[in-house]
Amino acid sequence: MLSAEGVTLRFGGVTALSDVSIQVRADEMLAIIGPNGAGKSSLLNVLSGFYRPQEGRITYQGLDILGRPVHQIASDGVVRTFQGTHLFPHMTVLDNILIGRHARMRGGLAQAFVYFPWTRNEEARHREIAENIVEFLEIENIRHQPVGALGYGLRKRVDLGRALAMEPRVLVMDEPMAGMNTEEKEDLARFIIDVREARRIPVVLVEHDMGVVMDLADRVAVLDFGRKIADGTPAQVQADPAVIQAYLGAPA
Numbered sequence: 566m567l568s569a570e571g572v573t574l575r576f577g578g579v580t581a582l583s584d585v586s587i588q589v590r591a592d593e594m595l596a597i598i599g600p601n602g603a604g605k606s607s608l609l610n611v612l613s614g615f616y617r618p619q620e621g622r623i624t625y626q627g628l629d630i631l632g633r634p635v636h637q638i639a640s641d642g643v644v645r646t647f648q649g650t651h652l653f654p655h656m657t658v659l660d661n662i663l664i665g666r667h668a669r670m671r672g673g674l675a676q677a678f679v680y681f682p683w684t685r686n687e688e689a690r691h692r693e694i695a696e697n698i699v700e701f702l703e704i705e706n707i708r709h710q711p712v713g714a715l716g717y718g719l720r721k722r723v724d725l726g727r728a729l730a731m732e733p734r735v736l737v738m739d740e741p742m743a744g745m746n747t748e749e750k751e752d753l754a755r756f757i758i759d760v761r762e763a764r765r766i767p768v769v770l771v772e773h774d775m776g777v778v779m780d781l782a783d784r785v786a787v788l789d790f791g792r793k794i795a796d797g798t799p800a801q802v803q804a805d806p807a808v809i810q811a812y813l814g815a816p817a
């Protein structure tokens with residue numbers, strides 16, 4: 566579905582990724598883990614077109630997408646969320662989700678909020694899709710509240726809604742649960758599982774919480790100092806001496 570082959574990414578003298586190959590298979594939950602600075606966010610940025618590696622290939626549905634504009638990669642279906650939230654705090658939940666429809670709007674974003682007669686039908690269709698997402702994420706009761714007034718857990722849920730509005734074919738999430746309490750993590754995990762069941766799309770996520778990773782992921786790839794050191798089921802990876810060494814710094 567989406568893959569990196571032999572990817573090397575450097576920032577000046579820093580090698581963030583070194584000859585990394587990874588494949589995201591259809592309908593799987595792939596977790597990317599590793600110690601701080603291991604290159605996890607860099608790998609997500611490369612897979613979603615935000616960073617262009619100096620070496621290697623990125624393919625999506627069999628096509629080389631290296632160098633394609635990032636908005637085009639997103640509208641082709643590789644949709645990512647970022648650490649924290651990228652929402653408009655003064656706008657309502659529903660309007661923030663509608664922003665996610667931007668890539669799918671023929672009339673452009675401005676027209677979505679202005680009632681030109683010729684855009685009314687399209688506007689109604691986008692609103693219906695946004696309302697369905699609101700229902701799916703069980704945030705009907707806050708749909709007209711400004712996002713800035715919400716707690717972090719709910720804001721992350723709205724952020725997921727905005728990503729869903731973009732109709733992802735691959736959903737890429739950078740530490741979706743960072744900064745959440747246990748209850749918020751459980752809620753978001755449930756919705757991520759629901760998304761996979763409802764949309765049958767692969768999800769790639771970077772996550773620090775090993776409990777979450779072991780519960781959610783079908784497969785885990787481990788990065789350390791920009792290299793992929795393991796790739797397997799959660800149980801395989803957990804028992805891998807190289808992984809244990811990377812995390813604990815113990816001698817091999």
Ligand SMILES: Nc1ncnc2c1ncn2[C@@H]1O[C@H](COP(=O)(O)OP(=O)(O)OP(=O)(O)O)[C@@H](O)[C@H]1O
Pocket residue numbers: 576579580581599600601602603604605606607608
């Ligand atoms: N835009 C950038 N400019 C310069 N160096 C960068 C940039 N982005 C990442 N790096 C460097 O690349 C390396 C990998 O960083 P990256 O953020 O991908 O790691 P990470 O595994 O996501 O870390 P964390 O778990 O702390 O978020 C680090 O040494 C980092 O300092």
